[in-house]
Amino acid sequence: MLFLFKEFSMIQSMTGFGKASGTFSNKKITIEIRSLNSKNLDVFVRMPTVYKEKEIELRKYLGDQLDRGKIECNFVIESHGEEKSYSINKELAGRYYAEIVDLAGFLELNTDDVLNTILKMPDIIVSDVDEVNEEEWTFIMKLVKEAVDHHKNFRIHEGEALHQEFKTRIENIKAAFAQIPQYEKERIEDIKNRIESNLEEFVGGAKVDKNRFEQELIYYIEKIDIAEEKQRLAKHLDYFLEIMDQPISQGKKLGFISQEIGREINTLGSKSYHSEMQKLVVDMKDELEKIKEQVLNTL
Known part of the structure; x- marks a missing residue:
């Protein structure tokens, strides 16, 4: 029996579950595949001893198909009928x-x-045979492939929820980011007035060289200019959305991009010197943290 799933499905979750059962000879065989998030591929197989010589083949197939995550594959064998090829330890x-x-x-x-x-x-279930029946193993691999298909469908379904979550969070960051320009002129004026006021208080207005003051002020304002940060942040946000819609799920790349987004947001915060801008930065950081939590579970 074939199970249809999207070959290319944009974002996929690393969390998944798939199960397939069938009867071969006098045994009911069930294959269960579970996965959780992990930075790398970790495959764990629980199978009766009689199949152990096939474990490397099975692990390779699971790794090729499921790519990344903590993968657990369990065999459940139930014997029935008069002829028994398995016994209980x-x-x-x-x-x-x-x-x-x-x-x-x-x-x-x-x-x-x-x-x-x-x-x-x-x-617990011990085989009374010493070698794998190749016909039986072919049947088992058919069940494994069926379970893998179920597992992929599960990942795709979970990925659709992740896609919507990421899109919402990125749009929230963009909305906060769009409010920053309205405070920039006021921010510069506040900084200029604060510096000038401090100079007059500690040095005296008559002793201040106005030309030198203007030159130093321009230099200082250039140091805290956020034009480049704004440009890079806008590009990173658009790039995140672009990668999110790629035909193949790229969780690691989304993780790297979210780090770059965080870097630019942090720099905006350190250069803002304006209470309303800092509030917007806090809002953007909050949304980004929620993205980072979910990126860890993205294939």
């Missing part, structure tokens, strides 16, 4: 049972579902 099951009962007593929990829990623990 009773000794290990007994040890698991004792530990679970002891833990349940410590946490004051009930053990109603303890049997089902034990059956899902590693190495």
